[in-house]
Amino acid sequence: MSPTPSPLPPTTGAPSSSTTGSATTRNPDPRAPTTAPTAAHAGAAPGADDGVVDDPHPGPALTDDRPHVPTGRSEHSGRPVSVPLETLRKHTVVFAGSGSGKTVLLRRLIEECALHGVSSIVLDPNNDLARLGDAWPQPPSGWGPGDADRAKDYLAGTEVVVWTPRKERGRPLVLRPLPAFADVLDDDEELELAVEAAVAGLLPRVKLTAAKAAIGTAVLKQALGYFAQGGGTELDDFVAMLAALPEGVRGLENIPTARKLAAQMSENLAAAMLVDPLFGGAGAPLDPGVLLTPSDGHRARVSVISFTGLPADAQRQTFVNQLQMALFAWIKKNPAGDRPLGGLLVMDEAQDFAPSGAATACTESTLQLSAQARKYGLGLMFATQAPKGLHNRIPGNATTQFFGLLNSGVQIGAATELARRKGGRVDDIARLGSGTFYAASEGVGFEKVRMPMCLSHHPSSALTQEEVLRRARGEEG
Ligand SMILES: Nc1ncnc2c1ncn2[C@@H]1O[C@H](COP(=O)(O)OP(=O)(O)OP(=O)(O)O)[C@@H](O)[C@H]1O
Ligand SMILES: [Mg+2]
Numbered sequence: 001m002s003p004t005p006s007p008l009p010p011t012t013g014a015p016s017s018s019t020t021g022s023a024t025t026r027n028p029d030p031r032a033p034t035t036a037p038t039a040a041h042a043g044a045a046p047g048a049d050d051g052v053v054d055d056p057h058p059g060p061a062l063t064d065d066r067p068h069v070p071t072g073r074s075e076h077s078g079r080p081v082s083v084p085l086e087t088l089r090k091h092t093v094v095f096a097g098s099g100s101g102k103t104v105l106l107r108r109l110i111e112e113c114a115l116h117g118v119s120s121i122v123l124d125p126n127n128d129l130a131r132l133g134d135a136w137p138q139p140p141s142g143w144g145p146g147d148a149d150r151a152k153d154y155l156a157g158t159e160v161v162v163w164t165p166r167k168e169r170g171r172p173l174v175l176r177p178l179p180a181f182a183d184v185l186d187d188d189e190e191l192e193l194a195v196e197a198a199v200a201g202l203l204p205r206v207k208l209t210a211a212k213a214a215i216g217t218a219v220l221k222q223a224l225g226y227f228a229q230g231g232g233t234e235l236d237d238f239v240a241m242l243a244a245l246p247e248g249v250r251g252l253e254n255i256p257t258a259r260k261l262a263a264q265m266s267e268n269l270a271a272a273m274l275v276d277p278l279f280g281g282a283g284a285p286l287d288p289g290v291l292l293t294p295s296d297g298h299r300a301r302v303s304v305i306s307f308t309g310l311p312a313d314a315q316r317q318t319f320v321n322q323l324q325m326a327l328f329a330w331i332k333k334n335p336a337g338d339r340p341l342g343g344l345l346v347m348d349e350a351q352d353f354a355p356s357g358a359a360t361a362c363t364e365s366t367l368q369l370s371a372q373a374r375k376y377g378l379g380l381m382f383a384t385q386a387p388k389g390l391h392n393r394i395p396g397n398a399t400t401q402f403f404g405l406l407n408s409g410v411q412i413g414a415a416t417e418l419a420r421r422k423g424g425r426v427d428d429i430a431r432l433g434s435g436t437f438y439a440a441s442e443g444v445g446f447e448k449v450r451m452p453m454c455l456s457h458h459p460s461s462a463l464t465q466e467e468v469l470r471r472a473r474g475e476e477g
Helices: 019-026 085-090 102-115 147-157 188-206 211-229 235-243 258-275 313-333 361-376 407-420 465-472
Strands: 068-074 080-084 092-095 120-124 158-163 300-306 343-347 376-385 400-403 438-439 448-449
Touching: 019 465, 068 085, 068 102, 068 343, 068 376, 068 438, 080 085, 085 102, 085 361, 085 376, 085 400, 092 407, 102 147, 102 158, 102 300, 102 343, 120 235, 120 313, 147 158, 158 465, 188 258, 188 343, 188 361, 211 235, 211 258, 235 258, 313 343, 313 361, 343 361, 361 376, 400 407
Parallel strands: 092 376, 092 400, 120 300, 120 343, 158 300, 343 376
Antiparallel strands: 068 080, 068 448, 400 438, 438 448
């Protein structure tokens, strides 16, 4: 850590104008919280264990009117720190290992965004995020003053919906395997990107052998481009087209096996549609507009996507690819406009989806989103316990970064390098306590912060599958 760390934009510590409170009351968004400002982050003095003591040295007042998301309290100055909500458009990444408080941090950021009327799609690979709609039975020790009221406000205003792809006993979702090509037909570059992302999603299901992979991928890409340009949208139609490849598909003249390969890929896709409930089963069609739009009476929706019905990595990756393609198409049609942040996509265990090694079915769409979603106001939030295992374009595209406790030497080495690129040092990263992070964001150096506990119930054990399914059905947790 640099000797004179420059803090993230400091927030006022005065209870009557705490960060989120003041931001909240100034927020022109009609879906923004309407309760009185609270003292949520006016809490602990430096070094305080539980973050519940009033701050004797409140920081300077906010210098701008923008809504902010609190990111804890500086260990150096004791002041509350925060990032402007709109900075989250430029993405966030959390590097932190087991027991670091990573889940608590992610949850609190999601909750604070919801208090600002920002809805989220939250991927839940570990069954520990499906409790985002659960109340604490008693106030936890890590809450600051006012957090009990904020928790009430969050729970009353936020509609938490747990989705369970491939689990019909919960709240299933079915995929639309092809993106809305019609939305990008007028832009060659975007059409090409959409075709590439769709190809990546279909590849695991067309079952090419290693020897045929390069030719098959080329055939699939050319065929899909032709299909998209002809106005095609439905997978059934594409499967039928592949079965008898039309003459018009360009570039395949010198590939004599193209037609045979296309027919084989068509058969494998048809089989996948029969056996995979994600492709052909019952459930709500995956629609980002539904995932991100609260119903009347709520200010935000938090859509938790449980992977309990998708045990294999490949299934998860294929699902995430489809989701990301649909989300990209949707946000382009529904950009945030004047709102500071149009929505959030939260990806825990990001190293399993966009790894630094061989590409997965969703690497391409993840990188595409991380390069382009900001234009439309969609924020991405990645978390990983394996910084070395994460594709380097993800931290490269994330303005806000958190570094928490890490234990493995290899991961510490990777985090140290990533921190250096952000202008900071994380020498004591192997000794950080749970809930303590180094935070870095736009235009500032490194700040060691202590995060408050999340507003929704977070006991130490993850949910069982049955408990997730009960929440998905809207039954009492
Ligand atoms: N900000 C915090 N304030 C108070 N306690 C916290 C905070 N963050 C974490 N803790 C404590 O540490 C425990 C572990 O936190 P959390 O579940 O977020 O860890 P994790 O990094 O997600 O670990 P895991 O690998 O087990 O998923 C929590 O149950 C809680 O008791
Ligand atoms: Mg966790």
